[in-house]
Amino acid sequence: MPRTAPSPDAADTSLRQQVYASLREALTMGRFAPGQKVTFRYVAGVLGVSLTPVREALRRLVAEGAFEMNPNRSVRVPLMTRDKVLELRDIRIELEGLASAKAATAATRGQIADIRRAAREIMVARTRGDSATDRQKVREFHFAVYAAAGQPTLLRLIESLWLQTGPYMNLLYPGFISSSRGPAGRQRLIEALQARNPSVARREMADDIRRALSYVADLADENGNIAPAAPATVTRGHRPRAGAAAFDLHAN
Amino acid sequence: MPRTAPSPDAADTSLRQQVYASLREALTMGRFAPGQKVTFRYVAGVLGVSLTPVREALRRLVAEGAFEMNPNRSVRVPLMTRDKVLELRDIRIELEGLASAKAATAATRGQIADIRRAAREIMVARTRGDSATDRQKVREFHFAVYAAAGQPTLLRLIESLWLQTGPYMNLLYPGFISSSRGPAGRQRLIEALQARNPSVARREMADDIRRALSYVADLADENGNIAPAAPATVTRGHRPRAGAAAFDLHAN
DNA sequence: AATGCATTTTTGTGATCACAAATCCCGGTA
DNA sequence: TACCGGGATTTGTGATCACAAAAATGCATT
Structure with missing residues (x-):
């Protein structure tokens, strides 16, 4: 059977790892709109965990460039140029x-x-x-x-x-x-x-x-910005209702 | 003047970032012996901060491959092959x-x-x-x-x-x-x-x-392992005394 | 003296709390 | 109607606590 699993992340059952995998999956599948703000408490609420594992997962993704963090501390999906x-x-x-x-x-x-x-x-x-x-x-x-x-x-x-x-x-x-x-x-x-x-x-x-x-x-506009493809089932609204989960923990 | 600073990490004054910079500096300067175990509480004690920023910094370094983490959760400096x-x-x-x-x-x-x-x-x-x-x-x-x-x-x-x-x-x-x-x-x-x-x-x-x-x-032995260069001022002993800091927060 | 086992200690994980800075919101002024 | 300004709220950060798994320790047995 085909293997998609990353290197040594298997067999890591920590919550942090699950949150990381969920966010990664959501990003890969385009369930986040580029430019969308992602708060720690929002993710924690949707996934039903505390802030601690969310912080570590999000921070790792920021370090990897999958999210970006403003100097005035707010995490968002990077816009592409x-x-x-x-x-x-x-x-x-x-x-x-x-x-x-x-x-x-x-x-x-x-x-x-x-x-x-x-x-x-x-x-x-x-x-x-x-x-x-x-x-x-x-x-x-x-x-x-x-x-x-x-x-x-x-x-x-x-x-x-x-x-x-x-x-x-x-x-x-x-x-x-x-x-x-x-x-x-x-x-x-x-x-x-x-x-x-x-x-x-x-x-x-x-x-x-x-x-x-x-x-x-070549899809960039005259300012060099690239419009994101239509994200799947993500509302751009500020305060997503809990329950309307754009991603979930049992994805992996 | 020559610039050595990383990309956008400047102007980040968070403790986490300082811990990250300290550990990075210590690694770069060879102040950790390869194979050496590094516990969260040890780092926190040496740097005088709580576990929280240490966890995030160490975890990022693990994600970057600078440290490695055993399945039985213990962080160590990777051995080279x-x-x-x-x-x-x-x-x-x-x-x-x-x-x-x-x-x-x-x-x-x-x-x-x-x-x-x-x-x-x-x-x-x-x-x-x-x-x-x-x-x-x-x-x-x-x-x-x-x-x-x-x-x-x-x-x-x-x-x-x-x-x-x-x-x-x-x-x-x-x-x-x-x-x-x-x-x-x-x-x-x-x-x-x-x-x-x-x-x-x-x-x-x-x-x-x-x-x-x-x-x-070519320095590898017959098993493919590479002996580390003599690390500067690091005791291989299990329980390093507090105060005998192998690295410090005000390096950067 | 070496080995197996139970107890103690260490250590990473996750939750919760307090706090300060950033953001939002809304009414008032030009 | 557009533009501020100040208070309420949101939000990331760091510290602390409780807990379970892993490791270390000590002791009894052979």
């Missing part, structure tokens, strides 16, 4: 390219099978027009490759980068996806992995990332 | 190479002057045999380059990587330094920055990192 997307693009090209190259050397037969399966599932979702599953499977495909590299530190860094770009990847649908060249790139990547060809694997992954994030960067 | 050094080497080559390339495009005259000055100060310290100042200036040189790239996210990632390799960079002295090719590489890097030549800047930086970390990796 063209420059930030381009910076993240270039970093991701390096790191995910490196991981793909390593995967070409290290991937086991089983891992390549996992990767191939994810690629198939992307196509299934895409022919059905199911963009939610599409996104999920794209993520699984990428991380199956990175997991095959067998580099835990590298994997952790890539995860933190995905956390930052994640909320904006909805912007790829449907425009970019339909205009993209389809499964050819992924197919070439898989073949490079199987042929143990690191430089081709790196190039294919780099091209994929470059095209996607360049597309997002 | 050859594989880990090689992984960090390859990641650093990518990211610091990227930063150097960007710096070649973006560096201002003033920034190049800062870089040049740091390079000079390295040579001064080196001719005096002052390896402590040497290390400090090498750090300033590198981060002067990375700051010139003007990429805040990239800078943050590189800082977290230095935090992980930092405690082991003492191992470069005196063997590696005396056998290295001296200031020639740094000189070529500076010239590449001035000539606005990204690919040469990247290559020079990459070569520098590759040589240094390959040297460290």
Whole structure:
């Protein structure tokens, strides 16, 4: 079965870890509106825990760049700019390219099978027009490759980068996806992995990332700001009712 | 004057931030012995604060990989292995190479002057045999380059990587330094920055990192473990006396 | 002298409280 | 109607407490 779990966070049953996972999940799934203010007590109320674990989880996410904190202490989902997307693009090209190259050397037969399966599932979702599953499977495909590299530190860094770009990847649908060249790139990547060809694997992954994030960067307005994709089921109102949970603890 | 300060952590006067800075400083300066256990109450006692800010600071450092936490909850300074050094080497080559390339495009005259000055100060310290100042200036040189790239996210990632390799960079002295090719590489890097030549800047930086970390990796024993450099003034004993502070709050 | 077991101590976790700074809200003035 | 200003409220921070799990300690047995 495909593995999505982060490096050594498994088997950590602390509340802090659960809060962290919930917030991460909510961010990845675009359940927070960029710019939205997130208060400690709000999160604590929704998840039904005290402030202590929420503080630690949120603070870690701030350190990872998934949230940002104003000098006048208020945590919010970062707004994206063209420059930030381009910076993240270039970093991701390096790191995910490196991981793909390593995967070409290290991937086991089983891992390549996992990767191939994810690629198939992307196509299934895409022919059905199911963009939610599409996104999920794209993520699984990428991380199956990175997991095959067998580099835990590298994997952790890539995860933190995905956390930052994640909320904006909805912007790829449907425009970019339909205009993209389809499964050819992924197919070439898989073949490079199987042929143990690191430089081709790196190039294919780099091209994929470059095209996607360049597309997002081009969505910026004249001020360089990028409008967030419509967030799923999140009211922009100040005081969300308790019970109307935008995320929950038992997600993971 | 040269800037060493991290991205937006300035102007944060919270205790948590001070504890974080203290621990970071102590790690960078090699004041913790790798493998050493670090308890929350010990840190709180030495720094004279409550557990709350210590927890958040330590937990952030664990998330950044600067400390590691056993499943049976105990925080310790990570032990280094050859594989880990090689992984960090390859990641650093990518990211610091990227930063150097960007710096070649973006560096201002003033920034190049800062870089040049740091390079000079390295040579001064080196001719005096002052390896402590040497290390400090090498750090300033590198981060002067990375700051010139003007990429805040990239800078943050590189800082977290230095935090992980930092405690082991003492191992470069005196063997590696005396056998290295001296200031020639740094000189070529500076010239590449001035000539606005990204690919040469990247290559020079990459070569520098590759040589240094390959040297460290070769110090591993037959089990792949790397013996830590002698830590400065840290007793390995279990229960350090209060008052015998291995680090302090007013470092920054 | 070495080993197994029960008790004591240590240690991380989560909840709660107090406080000060930031923010919000609302009425009054120009 | 737009713009302030001062009080009420919200909100992050740090300290303290209680608790359970882990580790350390001491003692009896072989």
